[in-house]
Amino acid sequence: MNTETLHFKFLKVFCCVLLLQLGWSHALGAVTEANQTRQIQGVITDSQGETLPGVNVLVKGTSIGAISDIDGKFTLQVPSPKSVLIISYIGYETYEVIVGNKTSFNIVLEDQMNALDEVVVVAYGSQKKQTVTGAVSMMKSSELVAAPVANVTNALVGKLPGVVTQQPGGRPGEDAATILIRGKSTFNDASPLIIIDGVEQESFSQLDANEIESLSVLKDASSTAVYGIRGANGVILITTKRGKEGKPKISVTANWGLQRPTQIPEFLGSYEHLVLRKKAWENDGKDPLQQDNGLLTDESLEGFRLGEDPYRYPDVNWYDEMVNKRGALQQQYNINISGGTKAVKYFISLGYLNQGGMFKYTDLQKDYNPQVYYRRFNFRSNIDLNINKYQTLSANISGRSGEMNGFKGASGSYFQGLIAKEPWRHPIYNPDGSIAAVQGSGNPLTSIAYSGYENSKTNYYDIVGTLHNDLSFITNGLSFDMSISFNNNFGSTKKYTDGIDTYYYEPNTGRYDQLGEDSPFRFSEDKKTDPMRRTNLQLKVGYGRSFGKHNINSILVYNQQKTTSGSSIPSALMGYATRVEYGFADKYLGEVSLGYNGSENFAKGHRFGFFPSGSLGYVISEEAFMEKVKKVIPYLKVRGSVGLVGNDKSKDRFLYMGEFTGQGIYAGGGTPSFGFGTTNPSTNGGIYEKRNENKLLTWETALKGNIGLEARLFSNDLLSFTVDVFKEHRKDILLQGRSTPQIIGLSSPYLNVGEVKNWGYEFELSHRHHIGKVDYYIRGNYSFARNEVINYDDPAGTPDYQKIAGFRIDQFRGYQVLGFFQNAEDIKSSPDQTTLGGPIIPGDLKYWDRNGDGSLTDADKVAIGYSRIPEIMYSITPGIIWKGLEISVQFQGAAHASVLFAGNAGYEFGGGAGGGQVSEVHKNYWTPDNPNAAYPSLHMAAKHSNKNINSFHLKSADYIRLKNVQITYSFPSKIYRKLGMTGLKAYLNGSNLYTWSKIDNFDPETVNNSGEVYPQQSVYNFGVNINF
Structure with a gap:
């Protein structure tokens, strides 16, 4: 089935299930209930599973009520099954539920983070969710820790609309997801700005999820304009946890998991491989018996088929032999301690992570550990000290230390070597137990156990101090905050080399020839990472007042930042920002934001920019005319925004400056010089101008518009949804000019000529209700973002179909395949393809002669497929809650993405006679008797026409994945209170458990054309959470 069709059917099923559940819920509610008094009981807990004492339980419209005891339990007499219980508690969302036929209730109160007056973290502050007029999505800590991932970026996958994620690899310590917000709108760095506790950071990938209180994604101009020159790609705001007044609370979390590759490539054994190899030589017009040193004789092939002599006729599945599929x-461990008094509040967190590697044979090495692993320690201390009635000092001290280890070349290049290694080359060991090899083809075992290893250590330390001043003694609502932060990271990489004897064994003579040579284990390099230091000063004046139904909130911010990295020239940013919010009766809403800041990436006089935005919101449900439908539509809001933001992230700093360089011939002392003459050239010192300066360079600008609709239907948020439609026009994108004539003799200067349009839509919805004693929920989201290049400085005279303009950013380009050549006459009557590599025979790929000149050349390449980044992301998460048991399942998918299967990942024999494997698809090659084959004719030639970039080898990277499954059991209070606990949970969860896609052998999210990637991992995890 077509994957794109599948994901649309998946969405239809989701909508149908949702409508059926709604209809069922209302049908159940319509059943006539007996009107009789009876006793009910229940237990009330918070979203973390902790019981809540002192909660008010009231029968609506009566004076009948009860209060939960120390274990969160209550008992109550209700007059009728139609009675409605109102459960309320300070700091939590008021909850209403119809009694119905139930006699026992498990009620989970959501704190105000889930209510309409939820506090949403936004730029330089927070807002009530009901009054937010920008496009903001938020995740809570509980959602982040639910996924058993070592890298917190992977916990975002499929959770938030508009957030595009892609995990390029799975090596421990290097498994962070690439994150884009609403797709890609630039040719330069499109990554979002990361802000942690108000301070810009490079990444949040190595934070411990247990430290995080909330994560907000700011997507439109209204939300990000205050960041001005850094706001065009969106912003991710992370707020870490803080202590609250009360007794000390201790939370201990432990996880034990098993990692396995999501996909294990399967290749053909030696006999089938060589049969295809023989056919490929024949197709190239070569005599197979004259190739490969007699490997393809009938006698040899029969020996490989029988497999009775593993030394003469080896058949080694190198991937299975080297990689531990089990x-x-x-392991992950964390302990959080929080609490405080009116004078001081504290939150302390300690975390440890240990990710193991999946290679065999590492135990052969006794002098060192060549196994791949990553270990990380995290620490955080957030302290809030009330100095006096008007001043509070907050101090955040955090750090992490990571260690990444592995044999030399343990990254993706090793896996590329594994899939390139033919099964027939040689065995792992020779008959005498020595390590086998052949000339020009080493043994993958030696890379693991005897090549040496690399060990990298990184250290990050952050200190943030904030003095909050309440200036209400001057006027109510006035405040002033001063924040200073210091960020420091440094590290080192140590490399060690090793070697061992390897031998080629000649079965006919019994002779052993030494190839590899034993070398002593020794230290080879200690490279210090350039330390990075960043200081930031932030001053903020805030004013917020309410005058009757009028609410005003405003901020004025000054920010300056300096970053130093090693011996590089320090970089600096400086700017001002202001935001004014106005609301009337929480019904009519408006906001204006202004950013004015600058960057040293540009010449003086062109460093500062002004970035305005405005937004409006209208809470329709607050109107009097909505009272009649209040029970059906308790909340309905429309909002819209428009604004200008910037992006100063380019490929390099100081691109506005001219560049001078040497010719590449150097005299003594390394002086750049020119060579004159050909027989005995003389050298003369000198340099030349390589690129002209362009002091008019400036930042990218993005004009963004957004329209959103938010709604909650029926009581208790039975159904809620949010829909956003957006459009962006990115201009002045910095790129190296492509239309500069080469006759000038200089490299093209960088210009602000790039232009891109990006548009799309996104929605999320949720449904929550119960069937009898079982509560259930369904959550889902869907995002679509498509870009189109408007201007890429295409040279004059370029045909429209070969321009970058008019197509998508990073869209693949190659030859459009029309099918297979069916016979010699078909080849003769078609445009000449031998220009791309021959010979051309029946069964080869037939290309479109786009320009119609009768010959296939580069001029016939066209845009094919999509880019590597998916245009569509979606997710659906159903779950049930019964007593203390909760089960949730997340399906996540992506569509409108392409991946090129070439080289070792796609071509037969890796694309050439030098090495490479073949898989099941290559057996289904074209023959006259198999004209509808899945693969073209086989060839050994590396530069054959079939092995150009083309639409046949460009595959759909669409997929649907069983992303997460979690089974959680919260033990009853009567069990854990006997042990001195305030809460106890145990859970089983897993991630990346199964994937549906059109791609064989590789994970559709991580594969590249050469297979040079450490596989993405499935994780099967057991964990416990204990609270004291």
Whole structure:
């Protein structure tokens, strides 16, 4: 089935299930209930599973009520099954539920983070969710810790609309997801700005999820304009946890997991491989018996078929032999301590992560550990000290230390070597137990156990101090905050080399020839990472007042930042920002934001920019005319925004400056010089101008518009949804000019000529209700973002179909395949393809002669497929809650993405006679008797026409994945209170458990054309959470 069709059917099923559940819920509510008094009981807990004492339980419209005891339990007499219970507690969302036929209730109160007056973290502050007029999505800590991932960026996958994620690899310590917000709108760095506790950071990938209180994604101009020159790609705001007044609370979390590759490539054994190899040589017009040193004789092939002599006729599945498919262990531990008094509040967190590698044979090495692993320690201390009635000092001290280890070349390049290694080359060991090899083809075992290893250590330390001043003694609502932060990271990489004897064994003579040579294990390099230091000063004046139904909130911010990295020239940013919010009766809403800041990436006089935005919101449900439908539509809001933001992230700093360089011939002392003459050239010192300066360079600008609709239907948020439609026009994108004539003799200067349009839509919806004693919920989201290049400085005279303009950013380009050549006459009557590599025979790929000149050349390449980044992301998460048991399942998918299967990942024999494997698809090659084959004719030639970039080898990277499954059991209070606990949970969860896609052998999210990637991992995890 077509994957794109599948994901649309998936959405239809989701909508149908949702409508059926709604209809069922209302049908159940319509059943006539007996009108009789009876006793009910229940237990009330918070979203973390902790019981809540002192909660008010009231029968609506009566004076009948009860209060939950120390274990969160209550008992109550209700007059009728139609009675409605109102459960309320300070700091939590008021909850209403119809009694119905139930006699026992498990009620989970959501704190105000889930209510309409939820506090949403936005730029330089927070707002009530009901009054937010920008496009903001938020995740809570509980959602982040639910996924058993070592890298917190992977916990975002499929959770938030508009957030595009892609995990390029799975090596421990290097498994962070690439994150884009609403797709890609630039040719330069499109990554969002990361802000942690108000301070800009490079990444949040190595934070411990247990430290995080909330994560907000700011998507439109209204939300990000205050960041001005850094706001065009969106912003991710992370707020870490803080202590609250009360007794000390201790939370201990432990996880034990097993990692396994999501996809294990399967290749053909030696006999089938060589049969296809023989056919490929024949197709190239070569005599197979004269190739490969007699490997393809009938006698040899029969020996490989029988497999009775593993030394003469080896058949080694190198991937299976080197990679432990049973998996590697992953462990995570965390302890959080929080509490405080009126004078001081504290939050302390300690975390440890240990990710193991999945390679065999590492135990052969006794002098060192060549196994891949990543270990990380996290620490955080957030302290809030009330100095006096008007001043509070907050101090955040955090750090992490990571260690990444592995044999030399343990990254993706090793896996590329594994899939390139033919099964027939040689065995792992020779008959005498020595390590086998052949000339020009080493043994993958030696890379693991005897090549040496690399060990990298990184350290990050952050200190943030904030003095909050309440200036209400001057006027109510006035405040002033001063924040200073220091960020420091440094590290080192140590490399060690090793070697061992390897031998080629000649079965006919019994002779052993030494190839590899034993070398002593020794230290080879200690490279210090350039330390990075960043200081930031932020001053903020805030004013917020309410005058009757009028609410005003405003901020004025000054920010300056300096970053130093090693011996590089320090970089600096400086700017001002202001935001004014106005609301009337929480019904009519408006906001204006202004950013004015600058960057040293540009010449003086062109460093500062002004970035305005405005937004409006209208809470329709607050109107009097909505009272009649209040029970059906308790909340309905429309909002819209428009604004200008910027992006100063380019490929390099100081691109506005001219560049001078040497010719590449150097005299003594390394002086750049020119060579004159050909026989005995003389050299003369000198340099030349390589690129002209362009002091008019400036930042990219993005004009963004957004329209949103938010709604909650029926009581208790039975159904809620949010829909956003957006459009962006990105201009002045910095790129190296492409239309500059080469006759000038200089490299093209960088210009602000790039232009892109990006548009799309996104929605999320949720449904929550119960069937009898079982509560259930369904959550889902869907995002679509498409870009189109408007201007890429295409040279004059370029045909429209070969321009970058008019197509998508990073869209693949190659030859459009029309089918297979069916016979010699078909080849003769078609445009000449031998220009791309021959010979051309029946069964080869037939290309479109786009320009119609009768010959296939680069001029016939066209845009094909999509880019590597998906245009569509979607997710659906159903779950049930019964007593203390909760089960949730997340399906996540992506569509409108392409991946090129070439080289070792796609071509037969890796694309050439030098090495490479073949898989099941290559057996289904074209023959006259198999004209509808899945693969063209086979060839050994590396530069054959079939092995150009083309639409046949460009595959759909669409997929649907069983992303997460979690089974959680919250033990009853009568069990854990006997042990001195205030809460106890145990859970089983897993991530990346199964994937549906059109791609064989590789994970559709991580594969590249050469297979040079450490596989993405499935994780099967058991964990416990204990609270004291």
